[in-house]
Each structure stands twice: as C-alpha cells, then as structure tokens.
C-alpha cells in the first residue's frame with residue numbers, strides 16, 4: 515500500500531498547506547483518511563476525486579472534516595458523462611449531527627464503524643482504538659489484507675498506554691505530534707517524547723510526525739522524537755505530497 519500526506523498541520527491551514535488528510539492506495543483502491551482544510555486541492559494533484567472509492571473519518575473536529583462538504587459538492591456537480599457511484603464515508607456514530615452529514619442523497623452514503631469490531635474496506639482491514647481527546651476520536655490500525663503490511667494512524671490523542679500494543683510492529687506510524695517535549699500527558703495531543711517512545715516500544719519501522727503545530731521549532735520536535743525513538747526507527751516530518759510505500 516501507499517500512503518500520501520495531503521495535509522499535516524494541526525487545527526488550521528498555514529502558509530498554503532492544509533490540515534490532516536491522507537490518501538491510502540492499494541490494488542487500485544483509493545481511500546481518503548480524514549479530509550482536512552485545504553486538502554481537496556492537494557487530492558486533485560494526486561488523482562481525480564471522482565475516482566475515490568471511500569473515505570473514513572477519525573473524528574469530527576473541523577481540521578479533520580473541513581473539506582468533506584466540498585468533496586461532496588465536487589462529486590455532485592463535477593461529473594460530465596457517466597454517473598458516478600455514491601461515495602461511502604465511514605464514521606463513528608457518537609456524534610449523530612456530524613454522522614448524518616456524511617450522507618448526501620445521490621452523492622455519498624454514511625456508514626458506521628463499530629470500534630469494537632474490525633472493518634474491511636476494499637483491500638484493507640481496520641481496527642480501532644478510542645483516543646484521549648476532547649471529543650470522541652478513534653485511532654486506526656490498517657492492515658493490507660494481501661501483504662500483511664501495517665499502517666497505524668493515531669488520529670488526535672494525548673498519551674494512552676494502550677497505544678504501545680496498538681502500534682506494535684507497524685511498518686509506518688503516523689502520529690499526532692503537536693507538542694514539544696515537556697508537556698506530556700496533555701488532554702488532547704502527544705508530545706515528541708511520547709510519539710518517539712511509542713514508536714520504540716512498538717518496534718515501528720518509520721514514524722511520521724504529523725498534526726504539526728505552527729510556529730514551533732519542527733527540527734527540534736523531530737530531534738526530540740528521534741532521541742526517544744532510538745536508532746532503529748526512522749523519524750520524519752510530514753510534508754504535503756510525501757508518499758511512503760509500505
């Protein structure tokens with residue numbers, strides 16, 4: 515599978531680049547994970563959004579869903595020719611107001627995921643972990659069924675011991691690393707130290723620091739994460755259009 519970063523800032527877009535969104539592809543199947551602000555433009559650089567096969571949403575904070583509505587309009591108004599199928603959009607149901615907005619007649623259909631069960635979407639198998647965050651949010655462990663390769667996306671979370679097991683053996687871990695070291699056990703986000711230690715304990719191969727904070731020293735953030743992750747983990751900062759093949 516291949517994962518491509520479409521947006522990586524936390525909370526709001528910055529300097530022309532967007533907030534959390536990732537494109538996951540395998541065997542011709544194209545899945546969007548979160549749909550952050552300013553990322554529909556980046557998605558269009560990667561593919562025709564009419565060819566997307568599905569979307570999955572970790573939680574309903576604006577920096578993860580801001581471009582979902584305009585993606586629905588794109589698919590409603592853009593087609594000239596063959597009708598396109600309704601887009602499946604997977605989300606949790608603990609916020610019914612937002613869950614119901616996933617469905618738009620003739621354009622998209624919301625599907626619930628049950629965080630206690632695994633879920634197969636195309637070539638991928640998802641399992642979920644409830645995170646530490648001010649609103650209900652789920653991290654995702656995504657296995658490519660055919661190859662067994664594993665991507666873990668923390669979504670938004672503060673420190674949670676259960677992540678050590680959840681990330682175990684992942685080829686790539688995309689971690690919310692909004693905070694520099696010194697602010698551990700935050701109510702909403704990981705620090706560089708926590709992201710690094712999690713990757714080390716889980717024997718993760720590559721750690722991508724994402725959901726980054728504007729106007730902090732990102733080189734220092736990466737160095738701190740690398741120090742705690744140890745030499746066995748490649749630690750990199752997320753960038754727009756960064757693609758990693760797993």
Ligand SMILES: [Zn+2]
Nearest residue numbers: 525575577670
């Ligand atoms: Zn966020």
Ligand SMILES: [Zn+2]
Nearest residue numbers: 573575647670
């Ligand atoms: Zn959030």
